[in-house]
Amino acid sequence: MSRALTIGNFDGVHLGHQRILERLKQLSKKPTVFTFSNHPSEILRETSKPLLSTIEHKIALLKKFGVETIIEPFTEEFSKQTPEEFLSKLDFSHLVLGHDAAFGHKREGQKEELQRLSRKMGFSLEYIEPVHYQDRAISSSYIRSVIEKGDFLTASHLLSRPYSIQGRVIRGAGRGFLYPTANIDVSTLCLPPLGVYSVRLNDQMGIANLGVAPTFGERQKLLEVHLLDFDGNLYDQMVEIVFLRFIRVERKFASKEALAIQIKEDIECLYQ
Numbered sequence: 001m002s003r004a005l006t007i008g009n010f011d012g013v014h015l016g017h018q019r020i021l022e023r024l025k026q027l028s029k030k031p032t033v034f035t036f037s038n039h040p041s042e043i044l045r046e047t048s049k050p051l052l053s054t055i056e057h058k059i060a061l062l063k064k065f066g067v068e069t070i071i072e073p074f075t076e077e078f079s080k081q082t083p084e085e086f087l088s089k090l091d092f093s094h095l096v097l098g099h100d101a102a103f104g105h106k107r108e109g110q111k112e113e114l115q116r117l118s119r120k121m122g123f124s125l126e127y128i129e130p131v132h133y134q135d136r137a138i139s140s141s142y143i144r145s146v147i148e149k150g151d152f153l154t155a156s157h158l159l160s161r162p163y164s165i166q167g168r169v170i171r172g173a174g175r176g177f178l179y180p181t182a183n184i185d186v187s188t189l190c191l192p193p194l195g196v197y198s199v200r201l202n203d204q205m206g207i208a209n210l211g212v213a214p215t216f217g218e219r220q221k222l223l224e225v226h227l228l229d230f231d232g233n234l235y236d237q238m239v240e241i242v243f244l245r246f247i248r249v250e251r252k253f254a255s256k257e258a259l260a261i262q263i264k265e266d267i268e269c270l271y272q
Contacts, residue, residue: 002027002028002092002093002094003032003091003092003093003094004024004025004027004028004030004031004032004092004093004094004096005024005032005033005090005092005094005095005096006020006021006024006032006033006034006095006096006097007033007034007035007095007101007103008020008033008035008097008098009035009036009039009040009140010033010058010062011049011051011052011053011140012052012053012058012061012143012159013053013058013061013062013065013159014052014138014139014140014143014158014159015131015138015158015159015160016098016130016131016137017098018160019128019131020096020097020098020128021033021065021067023096023128024067024096025066025067027094027096028094030068031066031068032068032092033062033067033069033070034070034072034090035058035062035069035070035071036071036072036073036074037055037071037072037073037074038055038073038074039051039074040074040079043074043078043079044079048188049144049190050144050188050189050190051188051189051190052140052143052144052159052189053166053189054166054188054189055071056166056167057166057167057240060166070090079105081104081105082104082105082108082109083103083109083113083114084117084120085104086109087117087121087123088121092123093123093124094123094124094126095118095123095125095126096126096127096128097114097125097126097127097128098127098128098130099127099128099129100130101127133157133158138158142158143155143158143159143190144190146158147163147190147191147192148190148191148192148193149192149193150192150193150246152192152243152244152245162242162243163243164240164241164243165184165186165189165223165240165241165243166238166239166240166241167184167185167186167189167223167238167239168185168236168237168238169182169183169234169236169238170183170184170185170235170236171183171235179226179260180226181209181225181226182201182224182225182226182227182234182235182239183222183224183225184222184223184224184225184239184241185220185222186210186221186222186223187220187221191210191221192210192243192246193246193249194210194211194212194221194250195209195210195211195246195247195248195249196208196209196210196246196250196266197210197243197244197245197246197247198244198245198247198269198270199225199241199244200241200242200244201227201239201240201241204227204228204229204230205227205270206225206226206227206228206230206241207225207226207228207247207263207266207267207270208223208224208225208226208241208243209223209224209250210222210223210224210250212250223241225241226263226267228267228270247269248266
């Protein structure tokens with residue numbers, strides 16, 4: 001059976017990515033995405049871009065679109081392959097790429113070279129034009145800039161889904177606080193402005209602090225989610241937190257008691 005293949009990072013699986021996925025499914029009953037478990041910038045620039053989605057979230061999003069995935073780490077050794085060396089290891093009949101895609105050592109796999117390889121190796125080659133939103137091409141970089149401004153409405157249009165953070169619930173500091181939280185490590189992710197937000201986890205409403213918990217003298221950025229009317233245990237579970245609206249900036253309080261009073265007021269905002 002012929003395989004339709006695309007190659008890329010697919011961070012966020014946004015509307016532009018989705019057009020490529022739909023074309024794969026039109027071409028073959030084996031639509032396949034070759035993607036990476038880390039962002040190539042981590043190797044090529046020695047500093048990773050903040051991600052729109054964790055690898056687990058990306059896999060879940062791709063699965064919803066009914067495509068197979070091949071996932072490999074992007075390493076220095078991987079980056080030194082020529083386009084022909086890389087493609088010769090894959091089984092496919094159609095190659096579908098974004099309009100500006102290039103891969104292989106020093107980005108040698110651009111349009112002219114891939115056209116040559118398609119004739120030599122016997123596969124069809126197709127480039128997909130970008131999807132635009134308000135006259136601007138949708139890209140992961142564009143979406144990062146939108147999220148960093150806290151513009152969830154625009155982000156939801158570009159992603160074709162509500163803006164969310166998916167991650168595994170980790171153990172907190174064990175502060176014995178009045179409002180228990182599910183804590184998610186967000187250190188690798190692109191983030192909206194630090195502060196307090198109304199959020200949703202499945203059908204549970206909640207309030208979340210995105211920040212460094214300055215009242216307790218902590219430093220690592222965490223997403224701390226308190227769900228209303230929930231007394232279960234989410235530790236070590238993979239959860240998806242949908243951001244609804246900004247409530248206030250994060251700030252340091254004089255005591256736990258003062259913070260508890262403020263959180264009570266924050267929760268009251270959910271009902272307004």
